[in-house]
Amino acid sequence: MEKIKFTKMHGAGNDYIYIDCMDGTPMDGPSLAVAMSPRRFSVGSDGVVLICPSDVADARMRMYNQDGSEGLMCGNAIRCIGKFLRERGYTDKNVVTVETASGVKTLALNEKDGTVVSVSVDMGRAIISPRLVPVLFDGERMVDEPIEARGAEYRVTAVSMGNPHAVIFTENISDLDLEKIGPDFENHPLFPDRVNTEFCEVAAPGVITMRVWERGSGETFACGTGACASAVAAVLTGRASAGEPILLRLRGGDLTITVRDGLSVTMEGPAKIVYDGEFYL
Numbered sequence: 439m440e441k442i443k444f445t446k447m448h449g450a451g452n453d454y455i456y457i458d459c460m461d462g463t464p465m466d467g468p469s470l471a472v473a474m475s476p477r478r479f480s481v482g483s484d485g486v487v488l489i490c491p492s493d494v495a496d497a498r499m500r501m502y503n504q505d506g507s508e509g510l511m512c513g514n515a516i517r518c519i520g521k522f523l524r525e526r527g528y529t530d531k532n533v534v535t536v537e538t539a540s541g542v543k544t545l546a547l548n549e550k551d552g553t554v555v556s557v558s559v560d561m562g563r564a565i566i567s568p569r570l571v572p573v574l575f576d577g578e579r580m581v582d583e584p585i586e587a588r589g590a591e592y593r594v595t596a597v598s599m600g601n602p603h604a605v606i607f608t609e610n611i612s613d614l615d616l617e618k619i620g621p622d623f624e625n626h627p628l629f630p631d632r633v634n635t636e637f638c639e640v641a642a643p644g645v646i647t648m649r650v651w652e653r654g655s656g657e658t659f660a661c662g663t664g665a666c667a668s669a670v671a672a673v674l675t676g677r678a679s680a681g682e683p684i685l686l687r688l689r690g691g692d693l694t695i696t697v698r699d700g701l702s703v704t705m706e707g708p709a710k711i712v713y714d715g716e717f718y719l
Contacts, residue, residue: 439718439719440718440719441716441717441718441719442457442465442470442474442716442717442718442719443457443458443714443715443716444456444457444474444481444714444715444716444717445457445458445522445711445713445714445715446481446483446711446712446713446714446715447518447521447522447709447710447711447712448514448518448659448690448710448712449513449514449515449517449518449660449662449691449707449708449709449710450514450659450660450662450688450690450691450692450693450707450708451658451659451660451688451689451690451691452484452512452514452515452658452659452660452661452662452690453482453483453484453659453712454483454484454485454486454487454501454512454514454515454518455470455474455475455481455483455485455486455487456486456487456488456489456518456519456522457470457486457487457488457489458489458522458526459488459489459490459491460489460490460491460497460528461491462490462491465488467486467488467500467502467506467508468502468506468507468508469506470486470502471485471486471502471503471504471505471506472504472505472506473717473719474486474717475503475504476504480717481715481717483504484503484504484652484655484658485501485502485503485504485509485654485655486501486502487499487500487501487502487512487515487518487519488500488501488502489519489522489523492536492537494535494537494542495534495535495536495537495542496523496528496529496531496534496535496536497519497523497528497534497536497537498536498537498538499512499515499516499519499536499537499538500539501515503652503653503654503655504654504655504656505654505655507653507654508539509539509601509654510538510539510540510600510601511538511539511540511543511599511600511601511663512661512662512663513559513561513599513661513662513663513665513666513693513705513707514660514661514662514707514709515662516536516538516543516545516557516559516662517545517556517557517559517662517707517708517709518709518710518711519536519545520534520536520545520547520554520557520559520709521547521554521557521709521710521711522711524547524549524554525553525554525711531547532546532547532549533545533546533547534547538600539600540562540599540600540601541562541600543559543560543561543562544559544560545557545558545559545560546558546559548706554709555708555709556706556707556708556709557706557707557708557709558704558705558706559662559704559705559706560702560704561599561600561662561663561666561703561704561705562599562600562702562703563700563701563702563703564597564598564599564666564667564670564697564701564702564703565597565598565599566579566580566581566596566597566598566670566674566701567579568580568596570598571596571597571598571602571603571629572598572602572629572630572631573596573602573604573628573629573633574627574628574629574630575596575628579596579674580594580595580596581595581596581671581674581675582594582595582607582674582675583595585626585628587619587622587623587626588618588619588622592606592608593606593607594606595670595671595674595675596629596633597667597670597671598667599663599664599666599667599670599703600663601634601663602629602631602632602633602634603633603634603635603636603663603664603667603668604623604626604629604633604634604635604636605635605636605638605667605668605670605671606635606636606637606638607638607639607640607671607672607675607677608637608638608639609639610639611637611638611639611647611648611649612649614637614649616637616649616651616656616657617656617657619651620635620651620656620657621651623635623651624651624653632653632654633653634650634651634652634653634661634663634664634667635650635651636648636649636650636661636664636665636667636668636671637649637650637651638668638671638672640672640677641687644678644679644682644683644684644685645684645685645687646668646669646672646677646678646684646685646686646687647687648664648665648668648686648687648688649688649689650664650688652664658690659688659689659690659691660688660689660690660691660693661688662693662705662707665686665688665693665695665705666695666697666703666705668686668695669684669686669695669696669697669703670697670701670703672684672697673697673701678697680697680698680699681696681697681698681699682696683695683696684696684697691707691708692707693705693706693707694706694707
């Protein structure tokens with residue numbers, strides 16, 4: 439029987455199982471995600487993240503959704519990696535870099551009494567070219583465009599933060615049945631690589647409430663890249679202003695997103711260690 443040591447962490451309720459692979463030990467990420475992610479029957483999480491060595495950064499992240507599919511980036515997960523690297527002694531720096539499948543990201547660690555309480559992440563530039571999102575749409579960008587799902591029309595803004603997002607601004611999002619609506623968007627034929635879908639409601643100037651359906655995981659309590667994509671969509675549709683912090687209220691907590699000219703994005707939010715454990719295969 440194989441024993442896997444792990445650390446459970448979450449950022450704004452977006453919880454992953456983190457496995458320390460910094461010594462180069464190979465791990466079967468897809469199989470571990472399928473085995474460890476089910477709630478009630480296993481550890482329970484939105485997926486598994488492997489923290490690996492990198493030739494170009496302080497560490498490399500590989501993340502796997504509940505169904506074993508590999509994700510490109512997760513803004514909440516990468517903040518937790520920054521906390522892990524500092525508090526587990528892999529770095530003594532307050533600024534660290536993490537290699538992801540969508541590029542190297544820079545993290546600023548905010549400490550209090552020796553504990554990393556929040557992390558700011560330079561998420562890079564949002565991508566709105568339909569070909570690169572990708573979304574099958576003719577035009578230079580897909581902003582507030584109508585598409586049909588489950589017999590209804592929704593206005594969608596397509597954004598990539600290293601992974602594809604469909605952002606929808608609507609009302610009464612707390613009443614939405616995401617278990618029914620989410621899969622239709624995730625597998626919509628306009629998105630050849632499937633898509634994460636954010637349902638957003640403007641609560642006040644500079645404040646957006648959001649629910650998210652993530653491809654491969656279903657509804658989650660938070661999605662960092664989704665929050666960034668939603669803030670970008672808010673700026674593109676005139677619902678928020680570039681250069682001003684936008685508060686994203688997610689089911690698991692709050693994230694602060696700033697979208698600057700040129701659509702460069704910075705995200706700040708919490709990162710928490712829940713517990714360490716051992717899993718037996």
